[in-house]
Amino acid sequence: MTRSPDPQPPQNTRAIMGFLREHAPFSFMDEAHLAHFAEHAVLRFYADNDVVLSPDDGAVTEFQIVKQGRVRGERTNQKTGEPETTFEISQGECFPLAALIGERPTRTLHRASGDTFCLSLDHDSFVILFSESDPFRDFCLRGVSSLLDRVNQHIRSGAMESIGTSHSLDTPLERFALRNPIVCSPDTPVRKAVARMHENNVGSIVITDEARRAVGIFTLRDLRTIVAEGDASLEIPIAQVMTGNPMCLPAHADAFEAAMQMAEHHFAHVCIKDDEHRLIGVVSERDLFSLQRVDLVHLARTIGTATHLRTLVSLRSDVSRLVDTMLAHGADSGQVVKIITTLNDVTVRRVLELNRQRNDPEISFTWLTFGSEGRQEQTLLTDQDNGILFSVPEGMTEDQVREKLLPFAESVNRDLAECGFTLCKGNIMASNPKLCLSGREWDEWFIRFIDASTPQNLVYSSIFLDMRAVFGPSGPLEDLLSKVLTRIQKNALFQKMLAENALNRRPPLTMFRGFRYAPDGAPHTLDLKRQGLAPFVESVRVFALANSVEEANTLERIDRLADKGVFDKKDANAWKEAYSLIQAIRMRAHQDLLDKQLPLSNFINPDHLNPLDRRILRESFRQAQRLQQKLEVTYQL
Amino acid sequence: MLNSVKAWLNRHRYTHPGEGELPHPKPLRDQPLDQTRLVVLDLETTGLNPARDQVIAIGAVVIHGNAIDLRDQFDLILRRPELDISETVLIHGIGPEALTEGHETEDALVHLLEWLDGDPILAYHSAFDKKFLEKTVRQQLGYAMGHSWLDVAELLPLFFPKAETGGRGLDHWSEYFGLQASTRHHAAADAMVTAELTLIVINKALKEGVTTLAQLDEKLRHWRKLNNMKQY
Structure with missing residues (x-):
């Protein structure tokens, strides 16, 4: 039957259009295309455990959306022969895109989880929508990544409002x-x-x-x-x-x-x-930066040449303003954390230089940073994790050198605290005699750390195994790092314990695809750092250390692991996207808190996100689950 | 769909086919449950008394091949009581000026019968819809052939005897299965929910080896007998 010129389609058609409108990518589609969809759809029911779609069905001809209930993907585990769930599709989500576009059978058995209704569209109607609707085509070809662009656009436009400027940093x-x-x-x-x-x-x-x-x-x-x-x-x-x-x-x-x-x-x-x-x-x-009041290059130069601590402290507020500007210019979360890290590095270096001008210990040393700073993944909420790697001049003992360096380190730690780098509660700071060590001492320290893998050591692994030199010669650290990596590579037990430790933090998803709220935050909140980012950071670290990847940055580690063939390229991209998205949502939350002059926190209430962000966040957590599954398979946990 | 209704109305306005030309109802035989066309229907009426009250709206969807096919649906408002234009019929989407007085209800009903094509009709508490519909087509068109009806309100407890729904109404069952009507007490929306429940019934029936309409009807009769016996 032809489409009526009537402005009011029948009630049931309108109802389905209403349902579609609540879910991406349909929410971005024209009314006429939604009407076409609703008028040509077919609604099917599957009871719990019914097969929805099977590899034996031949080439896929229908595009389907879950209207109610859930559909899970099932593959047989090669080792155990047991079926295992590979993915879950919930209300408003579509399947099987790849098989439909590729005009091939699905590779995964799709089964209903609970009583499930699916709307499906036959091939002809699908082709019409595919050729006529840009957002729909984009979604079919690029899947969730196309939605990710939308989220980024959204983040960008939010920041734009406060800045008001034009071009993007992605511009060639x-x-x-x-x-x-x-x-x-x-x-x-x-x-x-x-x-x-x-x-x-x-x-x-x-x-x-x-x-x-x-x-x-x-x-x-x-x-x-x-x-x-x-x-x-x-x-x-x-x-x-x-x-x-x-x-x-x-x-x-x-x-x-x-x-x-x-x-x-x-x-x-x-x-x-x-x-x-x-x-x-x-x-x-x-x-x-023609339109901006604060620009990155100028700011870095001002910090790098400041002559007083006072000046450095006052410049910190510009860093926050710059982050807003950068988001407005279309920097993605990976770019923004790098900007923050770069500016933090410049600040740390300048603090060290100013201290050395005042009171030079006259010892060659390398200033190490650990943890998120070591990974170059700092946001505005950051504390100090640092240490010193020194060389011992002839005629001096290690203790004598330490005696000279410790007062200097203490002064640096204090100055950094004034610049907004909170003092580390666990005393992981260069002024701690246990972390102001010579190359030989550090090496022994790591031998103990790796051989005696106590639970406490494993907690510290997220700090000490992500290190970087910020100031001073980098050679001594490279030597140390290569020894450490070789040792870890040879120690399968340590790797396995690291892997076990990385699985302690599970992504905050419940079995029923809801969010699992943080136990320690306000009700109905998620901890984006510990529940969201940590599963990625920790799993990737295990793979990186086991495969002698020297980088500390999580995204760079994923890239190297993909280069080395440890990660599948597609998986690597999915994991990078998912990780960056959680980071982006976290940073946007930080900026909002700063605007409202509230203390920074990593907790968010997912109910306060728009439906698209919520869905993408869930999708990102699901990617973290997949990454952890890979860890489980690799280390047979 | 409405365009074709309009076109059809224009064509047939003054030449109603006699009863003989209208499709004949099909009995419940060995049509396979998952291949035959089934109509799920809901009526809105001015009240509960078939002798006195009128049909206001007809909503119906089709189940074919174990799926609700949205390309094939019927959504018609015959009369809006709030407008209270006693003999005027407002057909949804068709302006009053396009209609000539007196024939509209007939036109709509003829179209409905043609659209039904004699296929079996399912409804929730079907006795009610059956009485109203048969009275209306008899009075307006003199059409006296009875369609085969199946009551979804009977089919559900037949296949889900253990379900604790807390009541026997359409709302109880839709809540039990987590279904949501797009609007309440709208003929088409209620027909949709009833059809969704019917899909659930068919799914269960096929699993229990009930594959044809006759088998379904037989099982229903048996269940009624048992139920009657229980009452004594």
Whole structure:
């Protein structure tokens, strides 16, 4: 029957449209497409345990949505021969997308869990919707990831409201780049180069060779230095005063990469090159952050050159404002935690430098950070976990060195606390004599740690096995790390205990697909850090350590593990997405609390999330369950 | 659907087919439960007395191949009591100006009979709907053939004797199975819930080896006898 021009479709059609409208991706679809769906659907019933769809049914022809009840995927465990549940599909969710798109039979037996009703659409109607509705097609092809984009858009637009600006940090650099940048050859006199800058009203000039490759950059700031120092003539060739080997990025790199490079190295300009390394443009800090009051590069530079602790403390509020800005610019959660970590690193380094200026212990040492700071996964809520790895000068004992370093460390810990890095309750700080050790002592410390795997040690594994050097030479840490990794790799028992420990924190899902609330928070809340992120961080750590992955960052560890073939590429992506999403929701909650001037907390009430976020959060927790399952299978737990 | 109703109305307005041309009801024979077309129907009436009260709305959905097929449904409001236009019939979605006085109810009923196509009808407390519908088609069209009816209110306790529903109403059973009516006391919405319950019944019946309409009818008669005996 044809669709009626009547504005009011029949009651039952309207009811089904109403149901669809409550669930993504249908909630993003046009009314006409929803009506098409509702008018062509068929409703089926499956009693508990009935087979809904089987690999024996042949190529899948119907698109189905759970209207009521649940459908679970069942595969036979190769080892035990027992059926096990691989996934669960609940109200408003669709199946079997991959098989339907691939026009093949499903690989998983689908069974009803409890009395279940499913709406299904035949192949012809599915094809019509697929070709006519963009959100629907996007969803079918990309599944839950397409919804993830929606969530990110949502986070972005929320932050946008408070900032009001335009472009995204994912934008390729070439869009920002000044085309036909002002250039000169290395032998151009400084005066002539500056005149050219002045004529074109720009702040920088790139020095190129015959092949148009950037060999140096000269900025107004360099000119200021020449003039202030007053000893160089303006007639000398620019090659003598330019900054050589300027930072260059390919055109397809994105704005975020450029911003991070600038912040890390305190540069204000990046050259854009083509595949043959020829200069095609220049991007300045101001191009990237033209509309903002606080910018990352400037902030990093201000922190890095602050001369008083006071200044550092006052700059911390800018960091929070910057996070808001970054979210508005479309930085994803992974980017934002990196920004926070970068700025925290700059702050830690500056605190160390200021302390050394005041009272230099005159000992070569490496400042270590552990835990989330070590993983570069800090959010605004962070405490100190640090230590010192020192080398022993000839003629001194380890205790003598420690005696010199401990007062210094104590002062650094105190200053960091003033900057907002809360003192560590467990005293995991460099001022603790047990954590201010020489390379040899650290090595022995780790031998004890790995061999005597006491429950207490295992609790500490999340701290000490994620470490990174923030200040001082990195060589000593690399040596230590390679010894530690080799030891863990050889110690299957320790790995197994780590794996067991990682399974202690289960994702907060109940058997009935509800949320399992945190035992220690306010009623109906989830702990996003301990219940949400920890299962990922801890499981990934076990795989990373067992496979000599040196990175401490969870996302980077997942990448390396996928490179090494330990993780399936698709799984790795799903886990990264899920992890990032929980992190994003956590950060958004932090920003909200800051706005309301409330203390930061990792607890959220899922009822306060919109239905899409809630669903994605549940989907993310389910991915954590899958990751833990992999751990169980690998270590036969 | 409504377009086709309209088109049909225009075509048949002054040439009603006689009873002989209307589809004949099909008895409950060996039609397979999971392949035959079954109509699940619900009427809204002005009251409970078939002798005095009128049908206001007819809602019906079709179960075919063990599924409710939303492409094949019937949703018609015959008369709105709040408007109280005694002989005027407002057919849902069709403006009054398109209708000529006097024939609308007939048109709608003829269309209903054609749409039913003589297929068995299921309803909740079907005796009620059966009386009202048969009275109406007899009075309006002189159509006196009886459809085969099955009562979902009987089928449910037959197949789920242990269910503790706390009552025998449609609401009790839908609550028991966690079903939700999109709106209450709307003919089409109630027909939908009744059809969902029917799907649950068919699922159970097939598992118990009841595969044809005749077997279902037989089982129902047996259950009624037992029930009557229990009462004495």
